[in-house]
Amino acid sequence: MGAVTVNKVAEVSAQYLAELDENAVPSGYKQTEVGVIPEDWDVENLQKLTVLIIDGTHHTPRYTTYGVPFLRVTDIQGELDDSEFKYVSEEEHAYLIRRCRPQKGDLLLSKNGTIGIPKVVSWEWEFSIFVSLALIKLKKNLLEVNYLEQFFKSDFLDLQLAQRAKQGTVTNLHLEEIREILIPLPRNKEEQTAIANALSDVDALISELEKLIAKKQSIKTATMQQLLTGRTRLPQFALREDGSKKGYKQSELGEIPEDWDVVTLGEICNFENGDRSSNYPSAHEFVEYGVSFINAGHVADGLIDLRYMDYIPEHVYERLGGGKVAAGDVLFCLRGSLGKFGVVPEEFGSGAIASSLVIIRPKKHRTTTDYVSVYFKSEFSKEMITLWAGGAAQPNLGARELANFLVPLSSKEEQGCIATILSDMDTEIQALQQRLTKTRQIKQGMMQELLTGKTRLIQPAGSTN
The missing domain is CATH 3.90.220.20 (DNA methylase specificity domains)
Incomplete structure (x- = not known):
C-alpha cells in the first residue's frame, strides 16, 4: 500500500469535519440505517x-x-x-x-x-x-x-x-x-475493489508482523532452553583456565555444565507471604488512590499492571505485618493461573500483596531478579509447577512448595549475561508487539473511514475534489 493511500486515510478531510460540525449530514452525504454515507x-x-x-x-x-x-x-x-x-x-x-x-x-x-x-x-x-x-x-x-x-x-x-x-x-x-x-x-465496483485492496494490504502487513513475532518468540524459547541448560555456553564461560573446553555432569535436572550446580529456589531466594491476619484489608477499606494493593490479576509476563490497581489508605498499609513489596521483588501467583508473576520496578514505591501472591526476594549474593525472572519463564519452572501443584482441579502452591523448585545455577556473572541476552530478545519482541498493536489500530481507523465513505479512494463522477 502506497504512502499516498495511508496519508489520505489517516488524515480525514478537513472539509468533511467542518461540514459535520455545522450540519448533522455534510454536503454530498446522506443519513441511512447504518449511519452517514456518500450520496452515491x-x-x-x-x-x-x-x-x-x-x-x-x-x-x-x-x-x-x-x-x-x-x-x-x-x-x-x-x-x-x-x-x-x-x-x-x-x-x-x-x-x-x-x-x-x-x-x-x-x-x-x-x-x-x-x-x-x-x-x-x-x-x-x-x-x-x-x-x-x-x-x-x-x-x-x-x-x-x-x-x-x-x-x-x-x-x-x-x-x-x-x-x-x-x-x-x-x-x-x-x-x-x-x-x-x-x-x-x-455503486462503483472499482471503488469497492480499491477499498478492499487498501485494507487487504494492511491485513498482509499485520499477518507478516504476527509471523515475525511468532518466529522471534520461538527463537527466544529455544535460546532460553539452550542457555539455561548450559547446552550452549557463552564463549567467555566455555573454557577452563588451561584453555580446554569445559565438560558436563549429570544432575537432578539432567546434564548440566561441570561448573554449574542444581539448587532449590529456597537456597537462593527468601519468601514472604502477605498478612493474612485480621489486619488484612476489608472491601470497604479500598480507596480510589493510595498505596498499591497487588493481587494475582495485576501480574503477568513479568510486569505489574497499574491500569486496574487496587489501593488502600496509608494507615491500613502501616498496620500490615507482612507482604510489603520492595524494588526487585518477584510477585508470584499461588492460585489459579499458576506461574504468572510480576517484578516490582525501581520506581514503584510502596505496595503490599494480597493473599493470592507471594513475594520472592532473591538473595543478592547468589542470584539476581533478572535471572529468577528468566527461570520463571522457562520450561524448568513449568515442570516444577506441574510436579508440586498436585494436579488438583484448582491447583495451588505455597511458599513451602516453591522453595523446593530445582534451579540450574551458574556463576552470578554468567547468570547476568544469560539474563541480558534474553532481556534484549524480550525488548525486541515487545517493540514488534507494540508495532502490531498500532497497525491494528490503524486498520480499525481505516475501516471506519473507508467503509463509511468518509475518505474516498475513488472520487464520484463530477466531483471537483
Whole structure:
C-alpha cells in the first residue's frame, strides 16, 4: 500500500469535519440505517446482493483418514492448515455438495460459536462444510467478495447485532439474520475493489508482523532452553583456565555444565507471604488512590499492571505485618493461573500483596531478579509447577512448595549475561508487539473511514475534489 493511500486515510478531510460540525449530514452525504454515507452509495441487505446464503450439513459426517476436506469454524481462523482438517469420503462429499457446494470466489462466514469470521474461498480444491459455517454466493456484478470480507472484519456486524439483541452476547447467527445484514455499498465496483485492496494490504502487513513475532518468540524459547541448560555456553564461560573446553555432569535436572550446580529456589531466594491476619484489608477499606494493593490479576509476563490497581489508605498499609513489596521483588501467583508473576520496578514505591501472591526476594549474593525472572519463564519452572501443584482441579502452591523448585545455577556473572541476552530478545519482541498493536489500530481507523465513505479512494463522477 502506497504512502499516498495511508496519508489520505489517516488524515480525514478537513472539509468533511467542518461540514459535520455545522450540519448533522455534510454536503454530498446522506443519513441511512447504518449511519452517514456518500450520496452515491447504497445500503442493501445482503440477500439482495447474493445468489445463495446457506449453511453446511446439520449432521456430523463419518470422518475418514483421507479423502475430501471438511471445514469447520476452527479451520477458517487465520491461514488454512491442512494438518488440522477433518476429511470425509468422496461419496459423502458428493452427497453433501448437492445442497451446499462451495466454490472459488464464494465467502465462508462463521455462524456458530465465534461468529462473524469471514474467509474468501481463494482455492480450487473441493471441500464441504459443517453447519457452523455459512456459504455466501454473491451477485458478482453488484458486490466484490473482498469488500464483503472486509465489511465482516469491521465493527459493522457487531453494531447491527447489538441493536437487534435484546440482551446478552450473540453466539449464533441464523441464516435469516445473515440475509438481513445491511451493507453500505459503493455503486462503483472499482471503488469497492480499491477499498478492499487498501485494507487487504494492511491485513498482509499485520499477518507478516504476527509471523515475525511468532518466529522471534520461538527463537527466544529455544535460546532460553539452550542457555539455561548450559547446552550452549557463552564463549567467555566455555573454557577452563588451561584453555580446554569445559565438560558436563549429570544432575537432578539432567546434564548440566561441570561448573554449574542444581539448587532449590529456597537456597537462593527468601519468601514472604502477605498478612493474612485480621489486619488484612476489608472491601470497604479500598480507596480510589493510595498505596498499591497487588493481587494475582495485576501480574503477568513479568510486569505489574497499574491500569486496574487496587489501593488502600496509608494507615491500613502501616498496620500490615507482612507482604510489603520492595524494588526487585518477584510477585508470584499461588492460585489459579499458576506461574504468572510480576517484578516490582525501581520506581514503584510502596505496595503490599494480597493473599493470592507471594513475594520472592532473591538473595543478592547468589542470584539476581533478572535471572529468577528468566527461570520463571522457562520450561524448568513449568515442570516444577506441574510436579508440586498436585494436579488438583484448582491447583495451588505455597511458599513451602516453591522453595523446593530445582534451579540450574551458574556463576552470578554468567547468570547476568544469560539474563541480558534474553532481556534484549524480550525488548525486541515487545517493540514488534507494540508495532502490531498500532497497525491494528490503524486498520480499525481505516475501516471506519473507508467503509463509511468518509475518505474516498475513488472520487464520484463530477466531483471537483
